[in-house]
Amino acid sequence: MKFNRILTVAAIAVSGIFIASCSRQVTRVSTDQTIDVSGNWNNSDARMAADELTGKILGANWIDTHLNEHQGKRPVVIVGFVQNKSHEHIDAETFLTDIESSFIQSQKVRLVQGGKKRDELRAEKADQQTNASVSSMKKFGLENGADYILQGSINSIVDAHKRQKVVYYQVNLELTNIQTNEVVWIGEKKIAKYVKN
């Protein structure tokens, strides 16, 4: 009887240790903390790109030039597409959203919606034409036209031999005047990493 009890306790203890040793551990970390696991593009790279490009685009003189040329009217920007020509899957939205957010927070630049989201807005407007009350119905043809389009590209160079690897990323963003096709601002962020396996 006593032996059986000892055996049961021992079995529970052993299974407890086994479960604890096999369980996955997850810890919340600060999003500002740099944790490099594989050496691939990660959240720290996206954050560094966002910080640097935001500072550059808002500090450049294209805004003042536009304000002078348009009687103090703030420039309207639409975000175009970013081409990822690197060797990794990278979503530019991770840093573009930070830049868009800075446009709105700084109140220096106005932002208009594009792509699928704009389609959705127009579809909603179309729906309102038949379903909303006349006083609340939004009209077509009154959207803000963008003055500038923000486009970009991500490139990389990989130099690897045996267990060593150097990866170089370059994120380029360009702001172009839609009326004249004139590029008014170019920003770039370069990141180089040395990875040893």
Next chain:
Amino acid sequence: MKKNIFIIALMLLGGLFSGNVNAQQTALLLADQNPRYMESQAKYIRVADTLNSLHGTTIQNTYKAYDWYEAKLERRRQNREWRHEERMNGYYDYSPSWGLYGGYSYSPFLNYGWGNRWGGYGGRWGGRTSIGIGFGW
């Protein structure tokens, strides 16, 4: 005579009409604007929806970079998969080898050069090839 007057009247009317159209076209053009801008506009209005649907997105146009270490891991993975398939197919001839290059040459004698001890390429053991020196039973 009557016929001549009719022709002159027609020419005058035609001239007036064309002049009016011309005047309207020049009035629509801004200073320094290309008079053929409508050709480009017509071309891009057709494709605008397709192109603009990509706004705010990332076009993935990636390439595969050669990484010696990654390639080595990939080769190992493929070998494991291949051996697994071989076993599934009923070829039970695999056993870990002490071959110099980690191959499958387990002949009791020195086995070097291309081929295998069971009769070269495409033999009854699945056509394995090996290079190296094997030790076994």
